[in-house]
Amino acid sequence: MSYDSRFWLESGGVSDSCEDSDGDGAFNIQELMIGKNPANPHDVLGIHLRVYVAPDIYRNITNILWGFLKASRYIFDYTDGHAFISLIEFVDREKKANVIVKDFGETNWAGVATLVPREGYWFGGYWFDTGEVLLNYYYLNSSINYFAAITGHELGHYVFGFFDEYEDANGNDYPDDLQEELSENNVCTVMGLGKLDPSKEIYYRELSTQRDYDILASLAQKYNVNPITEQLAYKDYPCWYTILYDMYIMCDLIFYLGGDVYVGPHDKVLYYTPLPGPFTMVEAYVKIIW
Numbered sequence: 001m002s003y004d005s006r007f008w009l010e011s012g013g014v015s016d017s018c019e020d021s022d023g024d025g026a027f028n029i030q031e032l033m034i035g036k037n038p039a040n041p042h043d044v045l046g047i048h049l050r051v052y053v054a055p056d057i058y059r060n061i062t063n064i065l066w067g068f069l070k071a072s073r074y075i076f077d078y079t080d081g082h083a084f085i086s087l088i089e090f091v092d093r094e095k096k097a098n099v100i101v102k103d104f105g106e107t108n109w110a111g112v113a114t115l116v117p118r119e120g121y122w123f124g125g126y127w128f129d130t131g132e133v134l135l136n137y138y139y140l141n142s143s144i145n146y147f148a149a150i151t152g153h154e155l156g157h158y159v160f161g162f163f164d165e166y167e168d169a170n171g172n173d174y175p176d177d178l179q180e181e182l183s184e185n186n187v188c189t190v191m192g193l194g195k196l197d198p199s200k201e202i203y204y205r206e207l208s209t210q211r212d213y214d215i216l217a218s219l220a221q222k223y224n225v226n227p228i229t230e231q232l233a234y235k236d237y238p239c240w241y242t243i244l245y246d247m248y249i250m251c252d253l254i255f256y257l258g259g260d261v262y263v264g265p266h267d268k269v270l271y272y273t274p275l276p277g278p279f280t281m282v283e284a285y286v287k288i289i290w
C-alpha cells in the first residue's frame, strides 16, 4: 500500500514533522496541513487507535483501513473541526488494542464501546485506557461508509463519553416511523436520532443540540414515546453541551464555535447550529503504523 508514503516514510528522523510538540495527540505536520497550531495544546484532539484485525478477515484490510480513514474525517466533521483520528496503529494482539475488528457473527450489534463511571459521571474508556471498541465485521463488511459511520458512533461513546440517542432511558428503541419523521425535520444525530441510508450517514449526521431535542419532544405524544434519550438520562444535556465539558476536563480542549470561545460548556451552545463541514481531507494525513 502506497497510501502512507506521502509524508511519513521519508520524514522520520529528518525533521520534527512527525512529532507532537504540544502534546494534543496531533502530529506537527497534521496540524499545519489542517490549519491548526502545533504549538497550541488546546486547539485539536488527535485520537490514537490501536487496532486489532482478526486474521480471518485480514484479506479485507484495505477496506477496513479506508473505513477508519473515513471515520477520521467524519469525526473532524461532527466535532466541527476539533478532533480526528491522527494515528492508526495495527497491533498483532487483542490485548494491545483499543479497537477490535472481528466477525462476531449474528449478535444484533454492529459495534459496542466502553464507558466508565467516575465520581458520579460517565466518561469514555479512552481516557483511562480501559475497555475497548468492538466492531462486528459481520455487519460492517457491506459498505466502507457504514463501517465509518459505526466507528464514528462508537468512538462517540469511547472518546467523547456520549450515550445513545436511538433509544429512550429505559432502552426502548424509537420506532421507525418516528425516526423517519425526525430525519424529515433534519434531525440526524451521530448518537442515533433520525433515520438515514447507512451509506450516507457520515455526510449528514452531526452532534445533537437542544433543537433536536425540542423536535423529539414535540413528536413524543404522537408516537407515544419517552423523549428522554439515554444521553439525556445519563448526561442531562445534548451532545454539543457534554462534549465541551468532557473534553475540557479530559484534555483541555477549547472549542471555537460560531465566533465564540468555549472553555467548558455554556448554555449558549444549546442552540448551536452545527457546520455542515468542515470538509477538510484529514484522512490524507493520518499516520499509519503497520
Ligand SMILES: [Ca+2]
Residues within 6 Å of the ligand: 020, 021, 022, 023, 024, 025, 026, 027, 028, 031, 038
Ligand atoms: Ca500537536
Ligand SMILES: [Ca+2]
Residues within 6 Å of the ligand: 022, 024, 026, 031, 036, 037, 038, 039, 040, 041, 042, 043, 044
Ligand atoms: Ca495543537
Ligand SMILES: [Ca+2]
Residues within 6 Å of the ligand: 076, 077, 078, 079, 080, 206, 274, 275, 276, 277, 278
Ligand atoms: Ca459538522
Ligand SMILES: [Ca+2]
Residues within 6 Å of the ligand: 077, 078, 202, 203, 204, 205, 206, 275, 276, 277
Ligand atoms: Ca457534516
